[in-house]
Amino acid sequence: MDEILWRLETPMPDLDGPTSNALDLELGLTAREVKQQASYGMWWVLGFARGRLGFPRGWAGDWFGLRIMQEGVLEDSPVLFVGPEGANTFCSSQRTLVSTLWLVRWLALAPSDSDWSDARSTLQALLPSLRRLDVAFHGDGSLARLYEATFSDVLRDSRDPPDGPTRHARWCEARRRLFSAIDESPEHDAWMTFMHCSLLEEVAPWPPPQNLGPWREGCLLRGFFDNRNNEREQEETLFAWDTVRSPAALDGSCAFHDYVALPSTSTASSLWIPAEVLSNRSRQVSPEWKSDPWWEPTMALAQAGFRKYDGKAHFEAARRLDEAGRPVDALNALISANYWMVRRKPGPRFEVMAYALDLARCNGWEPLACNIEVVLHAARQMAGK
Numbered sequence: 001m002d003e004i005l006w007r008l009e010t011p012m013p014d015l016d017g018p019t020s021n022a023l024d025l026e027l028g029l030t031a032r033e034v035k036q037q038a039s040y041g042m043w044w045v046l047g048f049a050r051g052r053l054g055f056p057r058g059w060a061g062d063w064f065g066l067r068i069m070q071e072g073v074l075e076d077s078p079v080l081f082v083g084p085e086g087a088n089t090f091c092s093s094q095r096t097l098v099s100t101l102w103l104v105r106w107l108a109l110a111p112s113d114s115d116w117s118d119a120r121s122t123l124q125a126l127l128p129s130l131r132r133l134d135v136a137f138h139g140d141g142s143l144a145r146l147y148e149a150t151f152s153d154v155l156r157d158s159r160d161p162p163d164g165p166t167r168h169a170r171w172c173e174a175r176r177r178l179f180s181a182i183d184e185s186p187e188h189d190a191w192m193t194f195m196h197c198s199l200l201e202e203v204a205p206w207p208p209p210q211n212l213g214p215w216r217e218g219c220l221l222r223g224f225f226d227n228r229n230n231e232r233e234q235e236e237t238l239f240a241w242d243t244v245r246s247p248a249a250l251d252g253s254c255a256f257h258d259y260v261a262l263p264s265t266s267t268a269s270s271l272w273i274p275a276e277v278l279s280n281r282s283r284q285v286s287p288e289w290k291s292d293p294w295w296e297p298t299m300a301l302a303q304a305g306f307r308k309y310d311g312k313a314h315f316e317a318a319r320r321l322d323e324a325g326r327p328v329d330a331l332n333a334l335i336s337a338n339y340w341m342v343r344r345k346p347g348p349r350f351e352v353m354a355y356a357l358d359l360a361r362c363n364g365w366e367p368l369a370c371n372i373e374v375v376l377h378a379a380r381q382m383a384g385k
C-alpha cells in the first residue's frame with residue numbers, strides 16, 4: 001500500500017522537481033493519505049495530490065482533493081485543501097488549480113517586495129512546465145491571467161497601502177483584485193463580491209447570493225459571524241439556520257479569514273455557536289424549522305457542546321432525510337455525523353461509510369460510490385478486517 005495512488009481516469013501528469021518544489025505539490029496519494037481519509041471521515045473527497053502550501057506538517061492541511069459533487073463531472077469539481085480539522089475550498093476546479101497554488105504560495109503570502117521579485121523570476125523559469133501542468137488539469141495552458149497578476153506593479157504595490165482613513169478599503173480592494181485575477185467564473189465573482197462587502201462594510205448581506213457555487217458554505221459561516229458581531233439578530237438567525245444544515249467538515253474555518261482559509265482547530269467551536277444561537281432562540285423560530293430533520297441534531301450539538309457531541313443525532317437525521325426524499329441533505333448529514341464522531345474518538349466510522357455508499361449507489365452517484373469503496377478498503381485494512 002505504499003505505492004502512489006491515482007484515482008482519476010486520465011493518466012497522472014508529469015511534474016518535475018523544480019515545479020513540484022515551487023508549488024509544494026506532489027501528485028498522487030500514498031497509503032498514508034488514504035488512511036487519513038478513513039480516519040478523518042473524508043470519504044467524500046477524491047484525493048489526488050500531497051502538499052501543505054509551505055506550512056509545516058500538521059499545521060493546516062496535508063493534501064488536496066476534489067469535492068465529489070452529486071451532479072456534473074470530476075473535472076468541474078471544486079478542489080479542497082484537507083487536514084485533520086476538515087476541508088476548505090481552495091479553488092473552483094482543477095482548471096484554476098495551478099494559478100491558485102501559485103497565487104497563494106508566491107503572491108498572497110509574500111511578506112515583502114523581494115519575495116514578489118522572486119516570484120517573477122521563478123515564474124519565467126518554470127512557465128513551460130507550469131503550462132503543461134495546467135493543461136493536464138484541464139486548463140487552457142496559457143496562464144495569461146496569472147502572468148499578468150505576477151507582473152502587475154499595481155497589485156504588488158497595493159498590498160501595503162499608506163496609512164490613512166482609506167487604508168483598509170484600499171487593502172480590501174487590492175486583495176479582491178489579486179484573487180479575481182485568476183478566476184473569472186460567475187461563482188468566483190459572486191464570492192469575491194460577498195467577501196469584499198463583508199470585509200469593507202464589516203457585515204455580510206442577507207440573503208447571500210444564489211450563485212456562490214462551491215463557496216456557499218464558507219460564506220454562510222462568514223455571514224453568521226459578521227451579523228452576530230454587528231448585533232443584527234434576525235440576519236444572524238437566518239444565517240445560523242443555513243449554516244447548521246451544511247456539511248460540518250467543509251469550510252468551517254472561513255469565518256475569520258479573508259480570501260485564504262485553511263483547516264483550523266477553531267472549526268468545531270465555530271460550528272457549535274450557530275447551533276447554540278438557534279437553541280437559545282428556539283421559542284422565536286418557525287414551527288417549520290422545528291419539524292425539519294435538521295433541527296434535532298442542531299439541538300443535540302447545542303446542548304452537548306463541541307467537545308462532547310458524538311454525532312449520533314446527525315446520523316439519525318440522515319436516515320430521516322433519506323426517507324423524506326432529500327438525498328443530498330442526507331449526504332450532508334452523514335458528512336457532519338462523521339466529522340463529529342471523529343472529533344470525539346478518531347478512527348474510521350464503518351456504519352457511516354456503509355450508509356453513504358448505499359446512498360450513493362441508490363442515487364446513481366457513481367464517482368462518490370467508487371471513492372467510498374477505496375476508502376472503505378483502506379479502513380478495513382487499518383482495522384485488520
